[in-house]
Amino acid sequence: MTSYALRRLLIAIPTVFLIVGLSFVLMHTAPGGPFDADAALEPAVVANLRAAYDLDKPLLEQFVIYAGRAMRGEFGPSIVYPDRTVTQIIATGLPVSLRLGLTALTLATLIGGTLGIVGALKRNSAADYAVMTVAMTGIAVPSFVLAPLLTLLFGVTLRLLPIATLEPSGSLARTYPWLGPYVPYIMPVIALMLPQVAVIARLSRAAMIEVLNQAYIRTARAKGLTENRVVTRHALRAALLPVVSYLGPAVASVVTGAVVVEQIFQLPGMGRFFIQGALNRDYPVVLGIVIVFAGAVVLMNLVVDLLYGVLDPKVRVDQ
Amino acid sequence: MALLEVEALNVRFASGDGPIAAVSDVSFTLNRGECLGIVGESGSGKSQTFLAALGLTASNGRVTGRAVFDGQDLLTMPAPALRRLRGDRLAMIFQDSTTSLTPHMRVGKQLMEVLMVHRGVSAAAARVQVLEMLTTVRMPEAERRFEMYPHEFSGGMRQRAMIAMGLLCKPDVLIADEPTTALDVTVQAQILSVLRSYKENSNAALVLITHDLGVVAGLTDRVMVMYGGRVVEDASTAQIFAAPRHPYTAALLRCRPSLAHDPEQDLVAIPGAPPDPRRLPQGCAFGPRCEKAVARCGAMPHLKPVGPAHEAACHLAEMA
Numbered sequence: 001m002t003s004y005a006l007r008r009l010l011i012a013i014p015t016v017f018l019i020v021g022l023s024f025v026l027m028h029t030a031p032g033g034p035f036d037a038d039a040a041l042e043p044a045v046v047a048n049l050r051a052a053y054d055l056d057k058p059l060l061e062q063f064v065i066y067a068g069r070a071m072r073g074e075f076g077p078s079i080v081y082p083d084r085t086v087t088q089i090i091a092t093g094l095p096v097s098l099r100l101g102l103t104a105l106t107l108a109t110l111i112g113g114t115l116g117i118v119g120a121l122k123r124n125s126a127a128d129y130a131v132m133t134v135a136m137t138g139i140a141v142p143s144f145v146l147a148p149l150l151t152l153l154f155g156v157t158l159r160l161l162p163i164a165t166l167e168p169s170g171s172l173a174r175t176y177p178w179l180g181p182y183v184p185y186i187m188p189v190i191a192l193m194l195p196q197v198a199v200i201a202r203l204s205r206a207a208m209i210e211v212l213n214q215a216y217i218r219t220a221r222a223k224g225l226t227e228n229r230v231v232t233r234h235a236l237r238a239a240l241l242p243v244v245s246y247l248g249p250a251v252a253s254v255v256t257g258a259v260v261v262e263q264i265f266q267l268p269g270m271g272r273f274f275i276q277g278a279l280n281r282d283y284p285v286v287l288g289i290v291i292v293f294a295g296a297v298v299l300m301n302l303v304v305d306l307l308y309g310v311l312d313p314k315v316r317v318d319q
Numbered sequence: 320m321a322l323l324e325v326e327a328l329n330v331r332f333a334s335g336d337g338p339i340a341a342v343s344d345v346s347f348t349l350n351r352g353e354c355l356g357i358v359g360e361s362g363s364g365k366s367q368t369f370l371a372a373l374g375l376t377a378s379n380g381r382v383t384g385r386a387v388f389d390g391q392d393l394l395t396m397p398a399p400a401l402r403r404l405r406g407d408r409l410a411m412i413f414q415d416s417t418t419s420l421t422p423h424m425r426v427g428k429q430l431m432e433v434l435m436v437h438r439g440v441s442a443a444a445a446r447v448q449v450l451e452m453l454t455t456v457r458m459p460e461a462e463r464r465f466e467m468y469p470h471e472f473s474g475g476m477r478q479r480a481m482i483a484m485g486l487l488c489k490p491d492v493l494i495a496d497e498p499t500t501a502l503d504v505t506v507q508a509q510i511l512s513v514l515r516s517y518k519e520n521s522n523a524a525l526v527l528i529t530h531d532l533g534v535v536a537g538l539t540d541r542v543m544v545m546y547g548g549r550v551v552e553d554a555s556t557a558q559i560f561a562a563p564r565h566p567y568t569a570a571l572l573r574c575r576p577s578l579a580h581d582p583e584q585d586l587v588a589i590p591g592a593p594p595d596p597r598r599l600p601q602g603c604a605f606g607p608r609c610e611k612a613v614a615r616c617g618a619m620p621h622l623k624p625v626g627p628a629h630e631a632a633c634h635l636a637e638m639a
Contacts, residue, residue, distance in 0.1 A: 214418065215418040215419045216418060216419055218370075218413070218419070219419045219421070219481075219484075221375055222373060222405055222406060222411045222413070223405065223433050223484065224402050224403060224404070224405035224406030224407055224433070224436055224437060225406075225432065225436055226402065229432075229436075233421075233424070233432075234421045234424070238423060312422070312423055313422070313423055313468040313470070314422065314468070
């Protein structure tokens with residue numbers, strides 16, 4: 001198992017390298033540069049600045065220089081905000097993004113999985129229809145539509161939660177002060193989570209329905225097991241497999257969703273730095289964040305593969 | 320008194336294009352120490368009859384009639400009571416053990432579960448009994464197999480594990496649904512000998528659902544032939560082979576290849592295909608394929624005595 005994980009991590013290095021290379025080319029082919037933001041500078045000044053950041057060299061050479069430094073862990077300073085290094089920016093943004101993304105993904109898996117399984121077990125009942133309605137809504141309403149609606153309802157009308165600030169304002173935080181650090185995340189997490197809840201509920205419902213039709217479920221019932229035991233011991237694991245394999249792509253969509261959600265709720269996460277960086281053509285910031293995002297997706301896919309082995313003895317590795 | 324008495328059992332499934340009549344008006348009795356063979360083609364209702372008695376009919380199915388086991392009607396008793404009988408006094412083992420064992424649970428654990436649920440024994444005690452049973456069904460290297468998953472077993476070993484599962488609680492009725500299908504002939508013989516020895520060493524009743532007449536001849540005392548969801552003939556095994564009264568039974572027997580068969584000649588097959596249970600023909604379901612069919616066969620024939628302990632559902636058998 002350990003050697004398998006190590007092998008997978010080694011394979012991930014060229015993957016990340018390729019992603020960074022592609023992002024590098026895309027960023028540099030986009031028109032404009034880091035120095036044409038506001039006031040027009042003297043051409044000579046711009047030329048000097050470009051030389052200072054090696055931007056006058058051929059693209060390939062720039063990439064080799066960048067990759068070499070990145071491999072030593074030097075992501076350099078931001079071009080637009082030279083007093084901050086990319087590492088510092090990531091260090092401030094990552095905890096916020098991790099808190100948001102991991103909470104959304106964990107809750108989406110738990111809530112979506114539970115809803116889907118309840119739907120499957122009470123098939124064609126009122127509960128099932130309710131689950132499917134939630135799922136359809138979640139799929140139909142994207143985060144960027146849901147986020148302003150949540151803000152309008154809980155922020156503006158009910159004044160329950162803070163709007164676009166990390167300050168613990170709103171009546172909920174006043175009534176329960178211990179909730180303070182968490183309240184700013186409530187709406188972003190809901191907005192980010194709902195589409196994933198929808199997908200996971202549909203996946204787990206379909207999987208559970210299929211598993212319950214398997215011959216081995218009939219065997220388990222023929223043994224005289226309680227329905228509870230049939231579901232938890234014999235059906236659940238197989239029903240969770242599609243959900244687990246979705247977690248890889250889910251991380252990717254949570255990452256992209258977070259970029260939007262952080263922007264709307266003004267959370268100082270990596271998504272916001274990413275957008276600012278992209279608009280400013282702040283190449284090192286964008287590439288640094290791309291490496292972190294790519295790493296997260298690659299890592300999650302590895303976790304999914306390892307979990308698969310735990311859940312399904314047929315794909316267990318190293319035995 | 321009969322151990323299991325099934326009366327006017329009907330199983331209907333709801334489907335997109337009308338109800339499916341899987342089992343129609345099936346009645347029979349099963350006594351202690353008896354081995355009953357149920358013979359018929361796929362879809363003739365043989366498995367559905369017993370699944371219905373055990374309350375294992377799929378959720379879109381509706382079951383009517385009576386199935387009295389030891390004085391209690393299985394079809395009307397509360398679900399928890401029926402659940403306690405299943406796997407304990409009434410055991411059913413299934414065909415195709417590839418899909419009938421839970422793929423992600425160790426085989427030993429799947430067997431231990433039966434004892435832990437019905438006997439309330441500890442895991443350690445269950446383990447000992449399961450290992451004993453695995454040895455009884457002649458599982459090679461039982462200790463090692465105990466820790467393995469179903470996909471690491473051969474087909475024969477899976478079927479043995481399945482039978483061990485059925486025998487763990489020493490059931491009064493053991494229903495074996497195609498226990499030897501898809502197994503090598505040598506493995507078939509071993510499996511059948513395990514079943515035979517259980518039958519001989521206990522006072523239980525054994526039901527053998529199969530389409531293999533060879534298996535029936537070797538093990539059963541009595542045979543019930545099913546066609547289109549109905550029982551068409553019910554007689555002692557000897558009678559069925561020596562003097563079948565229903566044309567379908569006779570046709571089935573003619574289809575058996577024998578060693579005396581001239582290899583130059585084609586094997587005999589019953590013309591036509593088994594009936595679609597959604598569109599059963601009027602009257603005798605076998606009518607359209609029967610070479611002896613007459614006008615009267617358009618009216619449903621009922622199971623009537625045609626000899627001592629011999630019943631058939633055929634107008635021609637009645638007249639003879």
